[in-house]
Amino acid sequence: MKQMNKLIVEQKELILNNEDVIIDKILSEELVLQVYGNVSCGVLSIPSISNITIYLHDNAIFNIDLFVHLNEVKNQINIYSEFQTKLNLNYACTFKNSSYLTIKNHIKNNETETNITVRAVEDNGKIEIQAEGIIYEDTYSNFYAEDIKALVINNNSVSISPNLLVKTNAVLANHNATISNIEKNDLFYLESKGLSKESAKKVIKTGFLKGILKLEFLKLGGEGNE
Numbered sequence: 001m002k003q004m005n006k007l008i009v010e011q012k013e014l015i016l017n018n019e020d021v022i023i024d025k026i027l028s029e030e031l032v033l034q035v036y037g038n039v040s041c042g043v044l045s046i047p048s049i050s051n052i053t054i055y056l057h058d059n060a061i062f063n064i065d066l067f068v069h070l071n072e073v074k075n076q077i078n079i080y081s082e083f084q085t086k087l088n089l090n091y092a093c094t095f096k097n098s099s100y101l102t103i104k105n106h107i108k109n110n111e112t113e114t115n116i117t118v119r120a121v122e123d124n125g126k127i128e129i130q131a132e133g134i135i136y137e138d139t140y141s142n143f144y145a146e147d148i149k150a151l152v153i154n155n156n157s158v159s160i161s162p163n164l165l166v167k168t169n170a171v172l173a174n175h176n177a178t179i180s181n182i183e184k185n186d187l188f189y190l191e192s193k194g195l196s197k198e199s200a201k202k203v204i205k206t207g208f209l210k211g212i213l214k215l216e217f218l219k220l221g222g223e224g225n226e
Contacts, residue, residue, distance in 0.1 A: 004042070004217060016041060016062075022217060026050065035062045042215045043068065050075045056085040056112075063088045065213045070099035070127065079105040079114070086113040092209040093118075096125040103131045107171075111141045117212045118148040121205045126157035133164050133173060140170035149178045151208050153201070 006022045007014075012030050018037035025045040032053045033041075043066040046052075050073065056062055060082070068075075070093050079087065091101070105114055120127055131146045150158045162175040182204055190200035213219050 004040075004215075022215075026052075035060045037061075039063070040215060041065070042218050044218075046073065046075055048073050051078070052076070053078045054080070054087070056081045056087060058082045059084050061086045063214055064090070065215045065218050066091045066093070067209070067213060067218050068093050069123070070095040070101070071125070072097045072099060074100045076102040077104070079103070081105075081107055081109055081112045081114065083109045084111045085109075088115045088214065089117070090212045090214060091116075091118045092120075092212055094121045094123040094205075094209070095127040096123040099125060099127045101127065101129045105131075105133045105144065107133065107135045107139060107142050107144065110139055113143045114145065116146045116148075118146075119209050119212050120148075120150040120158070121209055122151065122153045122156055122158070124154055124156065128159040128161075130161040131163070131175070133166075133175070135164075135166045135168055135171050135173060137167040139168050142171045142173075144171065144173040146175035146177075148176065149180070149208075151205065152179060152181055153205075155181075 004020045004022045006024055008025045009023055010027045012028050013032045015034045016039045020040040022042045026047060029047055029049045030051050035056050038061045040063045046068055103116060116131055129148055131148055133144045135142060146162050148160050148162055152158055158179050160177040162177045164173050164175055166173055182201060186204055187200050190203055191197060210219050
């Protein structure tokens with residue numbers, strides 16, 4: 001497994017240039033990520049009020065995995081992409097009490113690719129998720145995709161609002177949103193292999209969350225903040 005630098009970020013701006021990092025904790029409510037070159041980044045903890053702004057500079061490729069526990073957290077992510085950039089944002093979270101996640105992508109340049117994937121698992125709470133892609137006029141050759149899924153355990157409230165504001169015809173954009181319970185057949189299968197119901201639920205929840213992550217550190221051992 002590739003060695004990655006681990007950071008605790010106190011400042012309000014972080015420059016990432018052709019490097020791979022794990023952010024153990026973000027301490028500032030406001031954080032700007034300036035991305036140059038090819039960067040992979042994992043995030044394990046965010047403050048209760050968190051505004052993250054991502055700037056992808058020309059030709060940047062940014063793979064960011066967030067694996068976090070939301071407990072009365074308000075997290076907003078704003079994304080700005082320059083020419084010929086690629087973003088893969090994978091956001092895996094559990095949520096407790098009332099939490100809010102907003103992701104806004106502002107596409108004002110050309111030949112960009114954006115993939116936003118969110119997986120949320122209820123931990124006795126409720127959440128509102130809003131993902132908004134704004135593709136401005138006079139842009140072309142852009143690709144934008146949102147895929148948001150929430151797994152409800154205790155029948156609490158989940159709200160998902162995937163919005164696309166497209167002001168040009170020269171774009172390929174789509175979105176998907178799903179809210180579901182744990183499949184009884186999956187639960188039955190794991191119990192038939194000797195797992196208790198609680199252990200089977202944990203396996204399903206872990207697979208649901210970690211299945212979207214790309215960084216081996218997070219998939220194999222990294223834990224979201226509890």
